[in-house]
Amino acid sequence: MSALDKDVVCVDGELIASRRVGAYQHLTFVAPGIAELARPGHFVALSVGGPTSANLLRRCFSIHQVTPSGTYGGTVDVVVSAVGVGTEWVTGLRPHETTSIIGPLGRPFPLPTVDDPADAPACVLVGGGYGSAPLFWLAERLRERGCHVEMVLGAATESRLFGVVDARRAADGVTICTDDGSLGHRGWISEVLPVVIRRSRAQVVYACGPMGMLQSVTEIAAAHGAVAQVAVEEAMACGVGVCMTCVMPVQGKDGQTRMVRSCVEGPVFRGDRVRWDAFSGGLCTVPDDAVGAAGMRAH
Amino acid sequence: MSALDKDVVCVDGELIASRRVGAYQHLTFVAPGIAELARPGHFVALSVGGPTSANLLRRCFSIHQVTPSGTYGGTVDVVVSAVGVGTEWVTGLRPHETTSIIGPLGRPFPLPTVDDPADAPACVLVGGGYGSAPLFWLAERLRERGCHVEMVLGAATESRLFGVVDARRAADGVTICTDDGSLGHRGWISEVLPVVIRRSRAQVVYACGPMGMLQSVTEIAAAHGAVAQVAVEEAMACGVGVCMTCVMPVQGKDGQTRMVRSCVEGPVFRGDRVRWDAFSGGLCTVPDDAVGAAGMRAH
Amino acid sequence: MSHAVSMPDTAPAPPSDQAAAVDLRVDIGPSGAPQILPNPLMTASGCAANGPELHRFFDVTELGAFVTKSVMREPRSGRGTPRMAETPSGMLNSIGLQGPGIDAFVSTDLRWLAEHDARVLVSIAGGSATEFAEVAATLAESRDFDHVVVGVEVNISCPNVANRGQVFACDPQASAKVMTLVRESLPRDTPIIAKLSPDVTNIADIAAACLKAGASGLTMINTTLGMVIDLDRMRPQVAGITGGLSGPAVRPMAVRAIWQVTSAMREGRMPTVPIIGVGGVRTGRDALELIVAGATAVQVGTVTFNDPLAPVRVRDELAAELADRGFGSVSDAVGAAHPR
Amino acid sequence: MSHAVSMPDTAPAPPSDQAAAVDLRVDIGPSGAPQILPNPLMTASGCAANGPELHRFFDVTELGAFVTKSVMREPRSGRGTPRMAETPSGMLNSIGLQGPGIDAFVSTDLRWLAEHDARVLVSIAGGSATEFAEVAATLAESRDFDHVVVGVEVNISCPNVANRGQVFACDPQASAKVMTLVRESLPRDTPIIAKLSPDVTNIADIAAACLKAGASGLTMINTTLGMVIDLDRMRPQVAGITGGLSGPAVRPMAVRAIWQVTSAMREGRMPTVPIIGVGGVRTGRDALELIVAGATAVQVGTVTFNDPLAPVRVRDELAAELADRGFGSVSDAVGAAHPR
């Protein structure tokens, strides 16, 4: 095979550690090659069910952390919430079992270009549920650049928070909220976020979590003059850009809205570019002004 | 549910031991209820692939032995040759993994009615490859009745023989043959069987193995005035009599040939009742004189 | 505007008394002649033999109805073997309608089902419209007809001898002729359920033709034509060359067929009659999927080969799924996924 | 008479030099105008985007041909989401032919493929026969047409605006009209491959109509119509309500379609032309199954979503399977499961 620009690998990943963390399972796979290429915000696609599987499609998970080398060669960690057949299979894997892993996939969180660390922008990192998984690594990279980093973690209840302890180490300030008040502020992220942005004078808000939260974060950031960078989670059949199932309406720099693939052009988008008006009740429609919408009306 | 005559059970079987024996895997499952009901010649149907499986159909295996009670409750042993996706999955199971088991299924080997042990008929038990698996248990039952039992085990090569050591304990005489001469007589069962029948004055020949061998055993038994009881192996979709895929042409007591289900009316048939003339090259046709063959010709 | 940050908690199964409170009764009768079944779960024709085999696993009275293997006029040996191949999430079969013929069927099989108090949906087949009618007539005259037969399922997915073996269900006229003659051979109020093949360009056309000619209900879908090749012997795997594909693999085709025909009924393009859904049902969720697409009752076929208890298990799972979603009865859920 | 007592030893894979010796070349050209491809493996339209995405995993020149996503005249946004559902051993999709339109396609996508020396089978679509023809004409005039385009695949599984949205491929006349106009828009020796839908009563009729009207080959099969219901939201799972079912689940339908049409060719009921097989191919064995049923080339679609390297992996596995069975070339295996 001719030499290709290898920016992605497909490997059989051996599970070497699996531990319960609240409502989630934290898994470590040996996956040589991925760690070297990955950056915060990238995701991996795992095949599920083994050789007899009726489940053809891969499942995507944000990379929680990577270790480029070590006793086992490079490793990749993911944090998985068991919600269906695929995630149940993945969380049920036992050490030394393997599954195929493709990664790193997608576009990572853009990091601010910092010439003088003194000018580094303050950032707020917002994670909903397991959405916090990729943020600790991101926090590290940002602080390396000199950014002040605050984290806001929210979930329905304490067991659905991920990484509260890590957050205290990774960030300069941490705010927790739960719907039921079982830990931290009782209520929604949207209630605490404005305070955190104001207090830290944040210029960038990074967020990962459910769509509703991302929209809310985008609106709050905008109201405070900050840029929102949000990592979305659309149902993906391939994860590598070939199926066109994961699209969503996003405005380009030219102001035009296009149905773009969230697996290759995302999963991280600038929040203010996402056409949140098109989402409702689990459906996303094509905005009338989107490129090619007229072509659809023809037939 | 109203009380039914429970002659079959469907249980989640936990694997408690799995060991390589030559080319085969010998598996022990905890399967309460089956041991109590099973007799030599019965088989079990195992589901394969677990909850994400694309393989809907069960795989059938002769019961090698059962232990009605014990530390684990009843257990069932099977001996599996990994030849395809299902048998590979089964032989790849690790201790404490489970799969659904239905059994006992089919009709067991008929045992001679013996009033006086002195009159007990001598029997020869012929096993081809893993086909010997159900015979040791059968030998035990026959010897309990006072029968003189000889075993003939054959296979392509030594590693494909099963139970050579057990045979020496279970039988009064053992003859081994392999195609390549790696153990015992070099050649086919059909070459040694006549001698064994004559020497032991056997009145019944029990056999389990490939179809070609069963036909051959039937012919040799007939030539020596013995009855052949053969356990066949037809592809089975259900194993419980509801799908009609496992049929073969067998003559009834009334002399009429019917396409009978080998899962419920077999797998053990009197060899001379099987219409061997209908089998050829992996196909089995419906004999012209079979019941209902005329109905097929109509349309 | 603000949004809650919460992951949906995977709700535990509801207490079984809620499921027990769901009214499972369904009516598969023609309009004006209700035929109430205690629950919507049935075996599928050809996937359950004729009773005794599954009675080892559950009492046949537990079913809404027991659907028998399609029976023809004469005894049939069926085809040679191999008759099956496993396929991804499904299987291919080519049995060739092996059976005892209608006379032996009524004296032996139907008798057994009567003795065991089963409700029976008798599946009939034929190589000509006349044969269908004769089989129906023999059935109607049988001693057990009145008290055990809850309906007749007309399997028109068999080759029409008069038309180069094209299956009846592929042609509206041929299908209609069968229904007309069967209708004439059975008492007025006997449910006549036409079982349709998905292998047609427009299934609603066939459905409409059957209903116009006297069918009082529809079963969808029969197997779809498929083929597997034996790559060692380099020839078709099943002796019949092509075979019927079934199992979870085809469930999306069944849902689609039920949806399309239900839509046509809702749009007034044909009368609204009970639909019996079949195709790849493995769990209560699957049964619910067919029901909300428009089916009143549901058959479990191929999955029975994996789990002989499936028809009864699916019934109980269905009750739990309905309770979970706040449905008080099966009828409330029929067609519930269609726009109101 | 006596029989050997021997279990077939599961033979190990043959040495790869045997596989390497297999002649993988195939000809997908019209008669008299050979179009030789170095191997029979292709991507499937809509399952590989237009090149760069898979080029991250393997060099696009490794393929026999790269099949592009069906392109129409205008840019299209495609449908809203959700656009997919996973199904047992398959998936349902409802993309709505999202694409850049033929002008941007030739200037950007085809350009990229040309720069990377790909052999391209361009898939075209339209809402009317005229639109198909216009798309073909624009393609034929493009600068890269002559050196990269090895053929045009005509996706007639799209709704015919003039006929209440019935897909062209469900009607022989509509299909033929498309072929006629496309034929007129392309150079004489360009392979024109009609891609057929399995959702018809008689696929051989459609195939024959396409060939008569100017198609020089056939691709079988496109997705089959299916549906999945979202049981939480109680509505169709995909925004397009119904969708196309694909993946290993439907492979037996693809094998059957290829077999039926090949049989019709062998019986002289239509001319013998190259068939490109597609539907559920996951392994070299699966590719071989389509080939021995009658396909000259094989596309890998849905399975690419599971394994982006699948098209190239399947090619290598196919070579090994052929060598295993003593075939010296792909051509020797084409149709090999048919009676001689």
Ligand SMILES: Cc1cc2nc3c(=O)[nH]c(=O)nc-3n(C[C@H](O)[C@H](O)[C@H](O)COP(=O)(O)OP(=O)(O)OC[C@H]3O[C@@H](n4cnc5c(N)ncnc54)[C@H](O)[C@@H]3O)c2cc1C
């Ligand atoms: C970029 C990205 C990053 C993600 N990161 C994480 C993570 O770090 N941890 C985590 O627990 N989950 C994560 N998810 C969600 C995870 O992929 C889904 O929960 C998972 O696919 C569900 O599979 P299932 O078989 O359990 O559920 P099922 O509902 O049985 O899945 C059926 C099908 O729908 C798709 N699907 C269902 N829900 C989702 C979803 N929310 N997002 C995408 N596809 C879905 C599945 O992939 C599958 O194809 C991420 C998703 C994306 C797209």
Ligand SMILES: Cc1cc2nc3c(=O)[nH]c(=O)nc-3n(C[C@H](O)[C@H](O)[C@H](O)COP(=O)(O)OP(=O)(O)OC[C@H]3O[C@@H](n4cnc5c(N)ncnc54)[C@H](O)[C@@H]3O)c2cc1C
């Ligand atoms: C009554 C009975 C007893 C058996 N006892 C044993 C035993 O003790 N040990 C053992 O190793 N094997 C035994 N077999 C054979 C065993 O069932 C098959 O080897 C197994 O089903 C192959 O499954 P697979 O998925 O590995 O192969 P695949 O070829 O992938 O199977 C595909 C399909 O064909 C069926 N099939 C394939 N080969 C056979 C076969 N030889 N017999 C029946 N069905 C087949 C499978 O069940 C499956 O449905 C027995 C079979 C029967 C019917």
Ligand SMILES: Cc1cc2nc3c(=O)[nH]c(=O)nc-3n(C[C@H](O)[C@H](O)[C@H](O)COP(=O)(O)O)c2cc1C
């Ligand atoms: C082995 C087998 C035999 C069948 N025989 C019949 C039959 O005799 N009559 C009939 O109407 N359908 C028959 N069918 C079709 C089923 O009743 C059912 O319509 C189809 O298999 C789809 O449902 P499933 O996916 O649940 O099996 C048969 C199916 C199988 C698998």
Ligand SMILES: Cc1cc2nc3c(=O)[nH]c(=O)nc-3n(C[C@H](O)[C@H](O)[C@H](O)COP(=O)(O)O)c2cc1C
């Ligand atoms: C997501 C998706 C998009 C597709 N888009 C097209 C398309 O644009 N044009 C086309 O002719 N076929 C399209 N197909 C059909 C495939 O090319 C192929 O015919 C079908 O999926 C069966 O093959 P498979 O089982 O290997 O996927 C698409 C299939 C899928 C799954």
Ligand code: FES
């Ligand atoms: S998931 Fe396939 S294109 Fe994005």
Ligand code: FES
């Ligand atoms: S295997 Fe189903 S009837 Fe015997």
